[in-house]
Amino acid sequence: MSEFEDTAFGAGQNHIFLGAAHEDNERRTWMVIALCSAMMVAEIVGGGLFGSLALVADGLHMSTHAGAMLIAALAYTYARRHAGDPRFVFGTGKLGDLAGFTSAIVLAMIALLIAYEALSRFLSPVPIHFGQAIPIAVLGLLVNLASVWLLSGNHHGHSHGHGHGHEHGHEEEVHRIVGSAGVFALSVFEDGVPPVFRITPDMTSSKLNADTVSVTTIRPDGAHQTFAFADCGGYLESKDDIPEPHAFRAVVRLPDGEHQIEFEEHGHDHDDAQTAANRDHNIRSAHIHVIADAAVSVLAIIGLLLARAFGWVWMDPLAGVIGALVIANWSRGLMRDTGGILLDMNLDRRMAENVRHVIEDNGDTVLDLHVWRVGPGHMSAIVSVATREAQRNPGFYRAALKRFKGLSHLTIEVNPARAAA
Template identity: 35%
Template sequence: MHTHDVNAWRHDHTFDQDKFHSGERRTLIVVFLTLVTMFIEIVAGVVYGSMALLADGLHMGSHATALGIAAFAYAYARRHARDRRFSFGTGKVNALGGFTGAVLLVGFAVYMGIESVNRFFNPVAIVFDKAILVALVGLIVNGLSAWILGAHDHAHEHGHEHHHHDHNRRSAYFHVLADALTSLLAIFALLAAKYLGWQWMDPMMGIVGTVLITRWSWGLLRDTSQVLLDRQAHELDDEVRSVIETHASDRISDLHLWSIGPGIYAGVIALVSNDPAPPHVYRTRLQQRLPQLVHVTFEVEPCPGHSGHGLRG
């Protein structure tokens, strides 16, 4: 076989990870909004002597760090997409960024819960008007950020990317959503405390927020860890079998599918048949029906007692 014949069968393993995706653009916009708000609140807190403003500004800084991790994950995956040291491309950097963000989210929830419990036993004087103003500013900024990150694209990029598979974007979304929820609960609690005298509402809403944020972070940790640990993509098993086992003698003997990026999968499939076709026939048929399977290796063997040689491809 000539070299040019081999090259015709070769392909890269970037799987569009070298493209600038919408999740990265949206995350960068949100990082900018968060940094601007952080700067304004810190300056205002120092100038006006408001600890509430200063504390919220520093809190925004912690989330700017988490969002910065998400932005870095996008940039790293894009810039190293053609690095041959990554066997299946850099799609899993997305899940790693999401996992890291989820861990930070858990830390935020734990701190919020401890502080809320402490406020039950050691209440502090609240400057209601300024605290409500800070919460309103936070709600507006984080609500806008959540909308930017959570909005659906009008069209899927490159035919494969679905934003609900983008764990990195999902992590950034949960961070700003957690901030927006915190601000909303704070406004409700502060109004109740100011006008009804229910001081206990402030720490109570903190505990409610802790429970909700912990639930979001747990779901994100579960989903991203499954990707990082190559857990089998069982939701595609039946579809693969329905496409491949169309001939009476074609049967899948071994099937492994795993995620290698947002909404894209790789697979290794072993097939036995009385009359096996070349591997590229099965691969073409499969990718026409399931384009999200971007890298599939077939091993085709004849049934025992039938003539023929095993084929791989």
């Protein structure tokens, strides 16, 4: 007979899986809407008063810009207000991804419209009023740059922003210890978890008693720290995490005596899986909208200046085609990323493998494992385990997996090993 347990680590039982910067991003998005709306009204009213069709046209264009931002803002507001609504089985954390997918479709449509208009002007050139067009393009660029600044922050969803702060992906540094008891590998293990020491015997070495093993680190400033170990089945693991940086001399005490090893700090690289798991695609879609608009403004200004200086009227529609291709490419990437989340694609295979290793390194078998994202910085997992240890209930595995910071929701089923046969 199996045991079952469903637990939300990071959010309690309310299943609230909103991003760490949810309210901050919501506020920034509403600020951009206010800026765009003010600009839209000023251009339409000013165009009507001064008889400028170009101003009115740009004001209407600004209204579409504000409408795209409204999708993101309403998604933030709705997700926050309904975060505890029990009708949403896994919370409202993925609503931002749905809004991002919708924005990606809007961006694709905008790219098609720009491309259509540009190609039409290639075939049927129209006279350009440079005196009005260039200042309006510059004004639009300034508004977009202000919008980019408002949306910028630690959580705007680019590759260098991570919601909960970044994880470090180190190459595991392994040192071999050869002694009378056998050959052992000492490593700093931090593959998606807080860094710890691991001591693993080779196939011919005898098993170590955790009580007879310790590691003392001696840092350049003379600071000492001693680490005790716990038996994890096929290896020993330190009970305490290793503080950064990982540059120190380690004194390893084994039954046959002491061994000294030098550890060097390695460069830190952002992990793509962690980025994908933490990225807020709603603010990312808003960011892409304003950056795309800014890029189109820059291309338009360049095209208009060249057309006026050299009479190259074709430069204006060419700039439009280039802008359409850039927007289409960004739209494709946003659609791909958000679509994968909406279809519960596993974005962090490393976490899935780590969950599997933690369980199977204890001598158990993972029968079924699913890991998917339920919100920015929040992953969920369903694990079915077969074990021969009668005392291992779901709480045992929950405690073992609690080290994974991004694993906010966990469902565990424990079966006797004979059930797997």
